[in-house]
Amino acid sequence: MPADLIAPSILSANFAKLGEEVDNVLASxxxxxxxxxxxxxxxxxxTIGPLVCEALRKHGVTAPIDVHLMVKPVxxxxxxxxxxxxxxxxxxxxxxxxxxxxxxxxxxxGCKSGLVFNPATxxxxxxxxxxxxxxxxxxxxxxxxxxxxxxxxxxDKLREVREIIDxxxxxxxxxxxxxxxxxxxxxxxxxxxxxFVSGSGLFGYGRDSDPNRYDSIVGEMRRALAGVDR
Ligand SMILES: O=C(CO)[C@H](O)[C@H](O)COP(=O)(O)O
Numbered sequence: 001m002p003a004d005l006i007a008p009s010i011l012s013a014n015f016a017k018l019g020e021e022v023d024n025v026l027a028s029x030x031x032x033x034x035x036x037x038x039x040x041x042x043x044x045x046x047t048i049g050p051l052v053c054e055a056l057r058k059h060g061v062t063a064p065i066d067v068h069l070m071v072k073p074v075x076x077x078x079x080x081x082x083x084x085x086x087x088x089x090x091x092x093x094x095x096x097x098x099x100x101x102x103x104x105x106x107x108x109x110g111c112k113s114g115l116v117f118n119p120a121t122x123x124x125x126x127x128x129x130x131x132x133x134x135x136x137x138x139x140x141x142x143x144x145x146x147x148x149x150x151x152x153x154x155x156d157k158l159r160e161v162r163e164i165i166d167x168x169x170x171x172x173x174x175x176x177x178x179x180x181x182x183x184x185x186x187x188x189x190x191x192x193x194x195x196f197v198s199g200s201g202l203f204g205y206g207r208d209s210d211p212n213r214y215d216s217i218v219g220e221m222r223r224a225l226a227g228v229d230r
Contacts, residue, residue, distance in 0.1 A: 002173060002194040004225045005031040006218060007066055009177070009199030011047065012146045014209040018052070019059040021209060025202065028214035029222065032064040032087070034177070034197045042072040042095050043144035050077070050084035057085035064088065066135075066195075068116060068177070070143050071095065074102050082109035090114030090137050090175075093125040103132040114175075118143060119151050123160060130168055135195070136161055140188075141178030146199040150179030155191040162192025162230070182217060186224040194230065196221070 008030045013021040022033055035053060040046040053065060064087035071077060072095035081089055089106045093115050096102040106113035114135030115125060119142060126133070138161065140154035158176065165172045175195035176188050185196055202217050204210070 001230060004189065005173070005195040006221055007032045007034040007175065007195055007197045008202045009034040009036055009146060009197050011036040012199035012203035012205070014203075017209065019056065019061075021203070022056060022059075022061055024211040025214045025218070026061070026063050028211065028218040030202070030214070030218055032066050032195070033061065034199075035065050035067045035086070037067060037069050037071055037077075038144065039071040042092065043070040045144045050080040053081060053084035053086055066090070066175075068137065069095075073097070075105055078102070078105050079109055082106075082111050086111050088112045088114055088135055090116045090135055092116045092118065092121070092143075094121060099125060100129055100132065103129055107132065117157070119154065123157070123164070126164065130164070130170060130172070133172055135173040135175055136165070137175040137177055138193075139178050140176055140180070147205055148179055150181075150184055154178075155187065158188065158191035158193055182220045182224060185221050186228045189225055189228045189230055192230060196225075
């Protein structure tokens with residue numbers, strides 16, 4: 001069974017001291033850094049790019065960096081993120097002209113590849129490309145902003161994707177993103193997720209940068225996950 005990975009979404013971190021925030025949340029026991037890239041075109045918000053990813057690596061972050069591209073077009077930014085130290089690069093299939101080519105480009109750039117599904121995006125985009133996918137990310141909110149509520153239909157979609165992955169025998173992570181908190185993480189794992197993105201649930205809404213908060217929330221998430229079989 002794949003290990004549970006907790007992936008803080010730095011979208012909700014205090015950007016004025018991002019390196020310290022990432023150090024603190026990783027020191028609290030989080031596993032991978034979820035890095036949301038928004039372009040004010042594919043989604044109505046604008047965030048961070050390869051320079052910030054590179055800066056985190058130069059700062060000394062060695063944990064995997066999970067780059068979630070909410071951009072269109074997709075391909076031209078992939079080599080820049082690979083050079084900047086991304087571990088995973090995931091993208092929305094409807095934002096790419098050639099999904100197979102984009103997946104291959106990510107792997108050829110030395111990164112792990114992934115597809116992201118909005119709440120209403122059909123899973124048919126997985127047809128014919130599953131062998132080129134290292135991660136499937138299901139959005140449990142519509143992309144663009146942190147702090148939204150978990151959309152319950154994501155649980156059925158998780159169960160569907162878990163079955164697809166298990167039937168395939170492939171080594172593919174199943175990540176969930178949006179409204180993940182201490183009080184729903186167990187139910188989300190039971191539905192099949194193994195990688196849990198949490199932004200406001202971990203960092204809070206006020207960007208108050210409290211490392212003690214990260215210790216207690218990551219601990220509570222671990223305890224909630226430990227009691228559940230996937
Ligand atoms: O991709 C995202 C939004 O598009 C964020 O990663 C996601 O919403 C996490 O934030 P929260 O845990 O506060 O919902």
